[in-house]
Amino acid sequence: MSGTPWKPPPILLAVDLVILTLRSAQLHVLLVERGIEPYKGRYALPGGFLNNADEDLCAAAHRELREEANLNAAHLHLEQLGAYGAPDRDPRGRVVSVAYLAIAPGLPEPEAGTDAAGAAWTPVRDIDSGRLELAFDHRQILTDGIERARTKLEHSSLATAFCDETFTIAELQQVYEAVWGVSLDPRNFYRKVRGVPGFIVAAGAERRTTKGRPAQLFRSGPQTVLSPPLNRPHSGQ
Amino acid sequence: MSGTPWKPPPILLAVDLVILTLRSAQLHVLLVERGIEPYKGRYALPGGFLNNADEDLCAAAHRELREEANLNAAHLHLEQLGAYGAPDRDPRGRVVSVAYLAIAPGLPEPEAGTDAAGAAWTPVRDIDSGRLELAFDHRQILTDGIERARTKLEHSSLATAFCDETFTIAELQQVYEAVWGVSLDPRNFYRKVRGVPGFIVAAGAERRTTKGRPAQLFRSGPQTVLSPPLNRPHSGQ
DNA sequence: GCAATAGTGTCTTTAAGACATTATGTC
């Protein structure tokens, strides 16, 4: 720390995004196909380097959300996952990446012709089943992101971020079932969810489907932290 | 991304440590007094810049643990909290810091005459009561570290990291009470803790105090994730 | 014996889970 003049090591800083959504009751993640080496042709999480030394990490994440995913970042839940900094994680040199978790409601396929060309919603099953390999350490980042989403569903109102502005309780249940990977009793779920004060509030309107009784519509309530929490069934004995 | 040659912005990477321990049933954090500007004379979390471009983040955290805190890092629980990268968090320039949480059993005062001179265990109450102000954004980092410890106490065997190799159940309870900031019924706590399979195992010996019945000694069990969890009493209604 | 702490048992209250029932729409 003294004596010899200290020269900062050349370290690059990047942000990567785990953008999760629900498509036909399946958890999907947004991936982009890499156009350049390394890992050319392989799929990777959207992300990129910091623009300049003054750019905030969170701002960089929002920017990549727009540029690479073509998503309106303003309405999306965004949360830091952590820093990934193994010295050999990027063959180009030392790159430390700060990962962010974003949750989006069901969205159409990303449009081609933009920065998001080559971006695609991919079922997370395809990755953790091993059918699809990701570039860098992105599989680990994705796993961490999903785990974070799972625990946040218990203690926060994150689940509503997967839904449109208004939603039925059955739709909300599908979020929990897809992210947790379990099936829940609709009657107990209904009772439990309505018993958490401030979680969801009735929106007045109803949703009519082709069959069956119309469902009440709800919107996200004022409470962001759930008390009591919606504990997920613990698998172990 | 193309056309103009891209020059990496000069960003420095640092690690900061939230080292928590228990001293006389109070949660303490290790702080160092800053000897140089900025924030000279102010207390801060131990930490420092990466040595070189090949140093792993986690290795840097361990190194700072030795250098600044004079703690044998090998036996300590170490876990990443996240990256702190607001552009104005360090007046010297752009410094992104990766924070780590470390848990240590009750330890004597750090020795003077080493890098740890000027290091002191400080009750966390002194910081979040506002009586003591920290340098940089270290108050926020500390708050995040404590919150992380609180939730990890519920779902993992982290609490045993605050204890010596063998401990009594009463000592384990003191950990939960100090970190959660609540008081628990010793009888229910005893029953609950013993009911979590693999959490703690009897060590055979007993601990004799000046008064009262000797207590059985335990050591940390094979299970690191607790099932069922030890839910902390949720404050809100 | 008393004081003090460790450990066990019991009861009450509450939440979780299983599942029957009623309500309200489309066809």
Add this chain to the structure above:
DNA sequence: GACATAATGTCTTAAAGACACTATTGC
């Protein structure tokens, strides 16, 4: 009417919390 889905009610079981009681030490 049949059918499908929404919403409510009831019962059983398990866990959480309050607290009485017994056990084993030092003095």
